[in-house]
Amino acid sequence: MPGGPIVAGDIVELAGDLTSPRIRAVGPRRTLLARGDFGSRNRARPLVANADLLVVVASMVDPPFRSRFVDRYLAAGELGGLECAIVLTKADKLKPAQVAAITEATLQAVSRRPAPSQNRSRLFSMQALGFFG
Numbered sequence: 001m002p003g004g005p006i007v008a009g010d011i012v013e014l015a016g017d018l019t020s021p022r023i024r025a026v027g028p029r030r031t032l033l034a035r036g037d038f039g040s041r042n043r044a045r046p047l048v049a050n051a052d053l054l055v056v057v058a059s060m061v062d063p064p065f066r067s068r069f070v071d072r073y074l075a076a077g078e079l080g081g082l083e084c085a086i087v088l089t090k091a092d093k094l095k096p097a098q099v100a101a102i103t104e105a106t107l108q109a110v111s112r113r114p115a116p117s118q119n120r121s122r123l124f125s126m127q128a129l130g131f132f133g
Contacts, residue, residue, distance in 0.1 A: 004034075009049040029082040054082045055074050062088050067109055074110070086110070 006012065011027035031051055034044035054077035058070050069084060077084040087105060091099045 004044075004046040007046045007049050009051055011050065033080045033082060035076060039047060044125060051082055054080075054084045055087055056084065057087045057089060060088050060099065061093050062090060065102050065106075067105065070106065 012020040012023045013025040016022045033048040034046045042099040056073045062104040074084050
């Protein structure tokens with residue numbers, strides 16, 4: 001298939017009856033979340049099409065916060081045309097100063113990103129969203 005295999009979110013046109021439908025055509029993709037596939041072909045592997053928002057969920061501790069993990073997903077989302085949000089979890093296991101340091105480092109990393117026309121990434125913590133005290 002042009003553009004890679006059919007993935008979750010693709011809009012397809014079916015042929016045949018309901019007992020044995022076949023995919024006749026795949027509609028154009030508004031957005032595409034893909035990841036590198038560094039095998040023999042060395043190209044991106046599509047994961048999800050036509051999504052509006054990518055939520056990157058990362059732990060502040062246990063496992064430790066990994067800014068490169070967050071950055072890789074933000075880059076993939078932005079390249080694919082998705083709006084991105086970051087949710088940091090386990091803030092309740094750290095002291096307020098540690099939470100502030102990780103949050104500030106994440107905000108600085110997001111603001112330094114060489115974004116496309118607009119950087120639409122947002123940062124949330126589960127506590128700020130009201131999930132925890």
